[in-house]
Amino acid sequence: MKVIATYNIKGGVGKTATAVNLAWLAAREGAPTLVWDLDPQGAASYYFRIRPRIKGGGKRLVQGKRDLDDYIRGTDYELLDLLPADFSYRKMDLYLEQAKNPVRQLRKLLKPFRSEYYYVFLDCPPSISLVSENIFEATDTVLVPTIPTTLSLRTYKQIRNFFKKHDLDAVKILPFFSMVDRRKTMHRSIVDAPPEYMKNLLQTAIPYDSKVEQMGISRTPLADFAPNSRTAHCYEDLWNDIKNHINRFPELE
Numbered sequence: 001m002k003v004i005a006t007y008n009i010k011g012g013v014g015k016t017a018t019a020v021n022l023a024w025l026a027a028r029e030g031a032p033t034l035v036w037d038l039d040p041q042g043a044a045s046y047y048f049r050i051r052p053r054i055k056g057g058g059k060r061l062v063q064g065k066r067d068l069d070d071y072i073r074g075t076d077y078e079l080l081d082l083l084p085a086d087f088s089y090r091k092m093d094l095y096l097e098q099a100k101n102p103v104r105q106l107r108k109l110l111k112p113f114r115s116e117y118y119y120v121f122l123d124c125p126p127s128i129s130l131v132s133e134n135i136f137e138a139t140d141t142v143l144v145p146t147i148p149t150t151l152s153l154r155t156y157k158q159i160r161n162f163f164k165k166h167d168l169d170a171v172k173i174l175p176f177f178s179m180v181d182r183r184k185t186m187h188r189s190i191v192d193a194p195p196e197y198m199k200n201l202l203q204t205a206i207p208y209d210s211k212v213e214q215m216g217i218s219r220t221p222l223a224d225f226a227p228n229s230r231t232a233h234c235y236e237d238l239w240n241d242i243k244n245h246i247n248r249f250p251e252l253e
Helices: 015-028 043-047 057-062 087-097 102-115 130-138 150-165 185-192 230-246
Strands: 002-006 033-037 080-083 119-123 141-146 173-177
Touching (some): 015 043, 087 130, 102 119, 141 150
16 A cells, blocks of 8 residues: 655645545556545545545544544545545644554554555645644655745755654655746746755646636546646646656555
């Protein structure tokens, strides 16, 4: 089982769109796939037309009082399941603090699914917190969508610095450029000449495209309602880039 997080400290950079579209592509290839919507805003749950609610809330989930499997819902797509968001996730840090070995709790919760899913995508809230530390411990890969602007690059450096400070494996960080508008001089210059500190930068960039915003209207992955769009093809290329990278490394035990 490969656990892939779409993560950034900044909001509005394309984390959820990335998780939803890549998970759909993985399932289309025949790989049993789960999306865990960890963001209390519940955008991934909304895209998949599933109510963002966990019975008993995030506290009951983290405490393991019911099997995680009890909360999973099937989507409209074969081999693609969702663990919905819940508004109580906004207090997830508090619930994790009360758990034994709090930094590894998400990893522990996911472990039983190794025989059920080939890919698990974590759609993450925009923060640095105990939830983030759990995500970093639980994942094989941390995808960081990065808009080619000065402030977004600064945020990316903060993530790398956090990994270094906490002695985490920065090899699992895979940045890629998202929401790229080549009409803008700054976007063009950064994408064409990326900073050297962007290690393991994926080659495929996701363009700014109003069709991605239309996912909120259609409530379907982009490749489902606009399969011939340029951005849908870019997500396919990005997914191929990711697979080529993650298959070079053994999965977490």
